[in-house]
Amino acid sequence: MNMYLFLKLLHLLLFAFWLGTDMGTYYSSKFVVNPKLTPGQRTTALHILLGCDLGPRVAMPLVTPTGLHMASLMGIAKVSTVGLASIWTISILWLVLVLAAHFSKNEPLKKKLKTIDFWIRPILVIGIGAVAIYNLIYPTHLMAPFLNYKLLVLSGLILCGLGIRRQLAKFTPAFVALVSGNETAETNDILKKRMDNCLPYVYGIWTGTIACAALGLHLIG
DSSP states (O other), X not given: OOHHHHHHHHHHHHHHHHHHHHHHHHHHHHHHTOTTSOHHHHHHHHHHHHHHHHHHHHHHHHXXXXXXXXXXXXXXXXXXXXXXXXXXXXXXXXXXXXXXXXXXXXXXXXXXXXHHHHHHHHHHXXXXXXXXXXXXXXXXXXXXHHHHHHHHHHHHHHHHHHHHHHHTTTHHHHHHHHHTTOOOHHHHHHHHHHHHHHHHHHHHHHHHHHHHHHHHTTSOO
16 A cells, blocks of 8 residues: 555545544433433443544544645645645644543643643634635645635634534533532533534534535535
8 A cells, every 4th residue: 555545545534533423422412411311321421422522633633634645645735845744743743732631630731731722723723724715816835726625624623623612611510510419400401501502513513524525525626
């Protein structure tokens, strides 16, 4: 298997992993907010949700370097060896940050890593979006328009993820109250409302990932 075919396989697997585990996250969330279940059952469902949610967090940092590396090998993206190495390095460092924030047992460190990860994302949205728009106007590095469209969609996906995090800011305190034995009707209302508010962003992520797949397969654009 040559490098191009390996990257193509990895890129497709990342798409499947992202979309599939995101649907698992959505499905398990229904049990997290179900007031008919015990706090223990809902906590188990939350652990499943967080495990599934790792899928998109792993896939997101890797889709860009695999895609751009493929485009470079195809000759539709002019990216130097140093440029590719830089993109891969940044992406892998982001992935390490995501994994460290997920698996760390040190709660203060975990919180700090999650904060860093959160603020990296707006920077990426602006940077990726700017590169895409510039190359649509002046196709000097990314000559195929579908590459720029995919980058714009990726920026939207990152924004959707930020929207979900914003909605869940009040979810965690309410869930802590639940498992601490302080469950009330108000607590359950907060949990359900916050999960419901996430749905437009969830549907946006599903639509965006499918759109990226269609663009990559040249079905649209």
